[in-house]
Amino acid sequence: MTLTIWVDDWQMQCCGEPFAPGDVVSWALMEVDPEDYFDLVGGERAEGIDFREEHHGREEGVQPVPLEVASVVEVHCRYGVPPGATDRVNCPVPGTTVLVPVEAADGWAEPRPDVSFAGYLVAARRVVDR
Template sequence: MAMTVWVDGWQMQCCGRLFAVGDVVSWTLLEADPEDYAELVGSEEGGVDFREEHHGGEGRTPTSVEVLSITEVHCRYGPRPGTVDNANRALPGTRVLVPVRQAERWVEARPGVEFAGYLVTVRRVADGGGPPG
């Protein structure tokens, strides 16, 4: 069964390991709230099931997964129209999805948007590890 995993761009830049379609990787996966990623990935993409975590996943058993597809997610950030807070968030309607064969630590800039992270479709490899089922 396929799962969708979010990999933050900042985590890749900090200490991420390169991965490509077809690779089997061992990741610490934490359940994700799909609403937290709705502006980044959109509802038509099916949402995010898990997020890959390099920092704060201590004590969790890594899960072995095979990478089926990788999509770069780019968007523009700023305060949302009609809100009183000045927090920078993904702005609706600015998302750019770019299918790739390999994830990189540093992604080439795209005009008018910033790299946010990777949307990765994976399937669990039967090794007995990790939380997803």
């Protein structure tokens, strides 16, 4: 079964190891609330996210899971202060998502006009001992 895993740009930039399709990685997987990703990737795609990768999950007692990476897609979107917001916090602007399939991930992305890099959607399969 293929899982869809969200990987934050900042997690990779902080302490992530580059990966590519075909690589076997060992990641701490955390449960997600799809609603947290609706504005970022759209409702249908957010519903398909199974986990998020957490580099600091081991500190929370989460055991790493061995996975074989099947595909990697960069997620870019525009950020802005939502209309009517009382604070000045930038949030993903719904409907501005740009998805870019890539051959490898290292936490950095080629700049794209009018959007900012947010992270990766990674399709992966659990590796089972044979």
